[in-house]
Amino acid sequence: MSFEEFRQVIADVSKVPLDRIHKDASFRDELDVDSLQMVNLIVELTARFGLGSFNLQSDKDLETVGSLYQLMTMEESK
Amino acid sequence: MNNFYDWIFEQDLDLNKEILSTQRGNFSYRDIQQGVAEYVQLFETLGDIKGKRIALIVPSVYDFTSLALAISKLQGITVPLSPLLRHEDLISVLDFVSPHIVFTVTEHNGFHLWETINQWAASNLKETIILENKEDMKWNQTIHIGEKYPLEEGQIQIIGCTSGSTGTPKGIVYDVDFVQRVGKGINIGLDIFENDKLFLLAPATGVFGLAWILSTMQSKTHLVLSENFNFPEIIQLFESHASKKFISTPSLFKAMDLFSKSLGKQVLNQVSLLCVFGELVTKEFLQTYSDFPAKIMSFLGITEFGTVMYTENDIRNDMNWTLLPNIKYKFDSQSEERIGELLYQSERPFLGYYQRPDLTNDVYKDGWFFSGDLGRTNDDGKIELVGRKKDMIKKGGQQVIPGEIESILEKHPDVLRVVVVGIPHPVFGEQIIAFVQKNRSDLNSQELYEYCNLRIARYKIPDQIRFIEEFPMVQGKIDKVALRKKATEQE
Known part of the structure; x- marks a missing residue:
């Protein structure tokens, strides 16, 4: 999945305008995605990436759009 | 008290x-x-x-x-x-x-x-x-x-x-009675004993969370609950408490499972009883957890009335409901197939909607609460739920309950999930549209029509079967309004 497609999925699932979704955007502070919406987003993304799980090291992996993209694509390329 | x-x-x-x-x-x-x-x-x-x-x-x-x-x-x-x-x-x-x-x-x-x-x-x-x-x-x-x-x-x-x-x-x-009813449901449904430790994954500081906190305190049951939905934190909390009874919505349980695996932790293995409630338990959920090594049960609660029923058996075997003690039920205007709206009564009256006696009078008459759920009693005397009254489709003078058609179609081995809605029809008044998520790519609608033909009355067979890859969701539930709109636009 390209980063552009990834942004689009976030926009569709979280109902955040596409132009606000950039690599360094914080889900919590900039996109106003609360923790339950975050869970919903991750469940949706893992389904679209076809992942049974992903290698979560810490909360930091879920902080920004870029870190989440890295986490998901790392698994996809395995 | x-x-x-x-x-x-x-x-x-x-x-x-x-x-x-x-x-x-x-x-x-x-x-x-x-x-x-x-x-x-x-x-x-x-x-x-x-x-x-x-x-x-x-x-x-x-x-x-x-x-x-x-x-x-x-x-x-x-x-x-x-x-x-x-x-x-x-x-x-x-x-x-x-x-x-x-x-x-x-x-x-x-x-x-x-x-x-x-x-x-x-x-x-x-x-x-x-x-x-x-x-x-x-x-x-x-x-x-x-x-x-x-x-x-x-x-x-x-x-x-x-x-x-x-x-x-x-x-x-x-009032206090409402919370007592929730507590009674927890104690009986979850087979609580005094040193039990329950793990609840649900919004903690709403009415529901408060009712659970107060009633478990009253019954001397240790309740562990999360203040947010940060899953790495939740998993750590769960792990440190070794709770054997896990209570959540099906979707939050799936998220818990996904995050546990992602953190490389097998924490859910400690669960001996999983209670899922609050949203529809789908065939897909039951299939995903067909081998989950714990009993899976469910509660039926009504926002206005508290917990009314629970499942005694593992819901992977059957989904029949048992009434809690001191709750009475009856059916309103049963159809020929004995399906009617479920009405409930408890010892104390429903206190009503705040400053809206008009709304209260719509749902609470002569001491009976009109739940909006449609059900029937099966041959074993257990209650089966078949759908919601407000979702009922009226087609050519006949009443069609979406839940009934959904459960028939979902028994087809190549069908994952079905949602049935009604949309306007110039002759019938309403027509039946079935949205089907399939798990065999070459499954076609003809095959499903034939499947229905053998199993349900002609007038209940969907007028249209449409395959869908993903259901639109809103707040964790299937967005039926969006589906109706989609169906109407495609007419």
Whole structure:
């Protein structure tokens, strides 16, 4: 999945305008995605990436759009 | 018992027993008593709170619980509000419930709750006291002077607010009896014994969370619950408590499973009983967890009425419901197939919707609560639920229940999930559209029509079967409004 497609999925699932979704955007502070919406987003993304799980090291992996993209694509390329 | 504090504390208790745990720590009865005493002291500085509505936007479960118990002890009314509310919905709830006192965290997820509440109170010229804190639990007070709001009378303990299906807030009035019913459901359905430890994954500081906290405290059952939906934190909390009974919605359980695997932890193996509730348990969920090595059961609760039924057997075998003691039921206007709307009655009456006797009279007649659920009794005397009355399709003078068609089609081995909706039809009045998610790519609608032909009456066979890759979702549920719109547009 390209980063552009990834942004689009976030926009569709979280109902955040596409132009606000950039690599360094914080889900919590900039996109106003609360923790339950975050869970919903991750469940949706893992389904679209076809992942049974992903290698979560810490909360930091879920902080920004870029870190989440890295986490998901790392698994996809395995 | 006319208040929650006496209900819990006027019994033999080991005050040192830990009864509540969250990310912030473990709390004994004594800790909570201490918290209540501090809040009682704080309220004494604010004057008599009897009959006053006190809104709580307090994510700390310990403070939320202590506040609710102190309010109940002093005969005030707790109005739990979600910290997720934002400007518009927060203002409309405040206008609706007119709280005398508001306890709120300053901000949540970057939204300044206090600022919005303060502006609201300043503009409506009524006497309102706002107490805010920055999560350090030191309360700063702002008093707005003005005309006094009237006080509540009677046995009201809690007002639960929902945003209402039309966007106009709706309040539901609860008393001690409601929480007792929830407690009875927990104790019987989950087969609780005294040193049990339950793990609850659900919003903790709403009416539902409060009812669970209070009723498990009363039955001396240790409740572990999360104050947020940060899964790495939740998994750590769960792991450190080794709870064997896990209670959540199916979707949150799936998320828990996904995150546990992602962290390389097999924490769910410790579960011996999984209770899923609050949303539809799908065939896909049951298939995914067909090998899950614990019993899976469910509760049926009604927002207005509390828990009414539970499943005795593992729901992977059957989904038949058993009524809780002291709940009576009957059916309203049963069809030829013995399907009718389920009506419930308990020893104490439903207190109604806040300041809306018209809405109360619609659902509560002669002591019976009209649930809107359609069901029937099977040959074993158990209750089967078949759908919602408001989803019922009226086609050519016949009543068609979407749930019935959905469950028939979902028995097809190549079908994953089905949602049936009705849309207008020039001749029949309404026609039946089945949206089908399939798990065999070459499955076609003809095959499904034939499948239905052998199993259900002709008039119930969907007029159209449409395959769909993903269902539109809203707040964790399938968005039937969007599906109806989609079906109508494709006409």
